[in-house]
Amino acid sequence: MTYLYLKAFHIIFVVSWFAGLFYLPRLFVNHAMAEDEASQARLALMERKLFRFMTPLAVLALGFGSWLWLGYGVSGGWLHAKLTLVAVLIAYHLYCGKLLRDFAAGRNVRSHRWYRVFNEIPVLILFAVVILVVVKPF
Numbered sequence: 001m002t003y004l005y006l007k008a009f010h011i012i013f014v015v016s017w018f019a020g021l022f023y024l025p026r027l028f029v030n031h032a033m034a035e036d037e038a039s040q041a042r043l044a045l046m047e048r049k050l051f052r053f054m055t056p057l058a059v060l061a062l063g064f065g066s067w068l069w070l071g072y073g074v075s076g077g078w079l080h081a082k083l084t085l086v087a088v089l090i091a092y093h094l095y096c097g098k099l100l101r102d103f104a105a106g107r108n109v110r111s112h113r114w115y116r117v118f119n120e121i122p123v124l125i126l127f128a129v130v131i132l133v134v135v136k137p138f
């Protein structure tokens, strides 16, 4: 029973974290296209607030995941593959923090097209991870 509650909380925080992982790079797309200073300042504020909200959600998602893994001895090739993708996702999250600091300092050098492609990375990771945990193909 406890295991299932932990899994439910794991999923709740994963979903919430992903809302931010999808929206923040979308704000970067708008920011890279914004020309006036007022829009740029507003977007920088939205990005900072969103990132500050996303980070504890990520910690909770990862915390509940680790509890499921280590507390109940879950194992398998699928889990190793998943953890590798989770490491990429954590790097992506931290890189978003660097990008928003660059934007805030007026140091962005990338085009809105670059951010559109960048925006797709968490989508691909979500597909792969959900298939790995549900299908457990290996």
Ligand code: HEM
Binding pocket: 007, 010, 011, 014, 061, 062, 063, 064, 065, 066, 067, 068, 069, 074, 086, 089, 125, 126, 129, 130, 133, 134
């Ligand atoms: C430190 C990182 C993580 C660890 C150690 C971890 C570990 C686990 C474990 C042990 C389970 C239970 C699997 C089972 O009962 O069969 C689970 C379930 C799940 N995890 Fe994670 N997880 C982590 C991060 C993530 C992330 C980032 C995502 C999404 C991209 C995710 C998505 C899911 C989903 C959807 C389930 C439910 C699968 C089911 O229906 O049984 N996890 N996780």
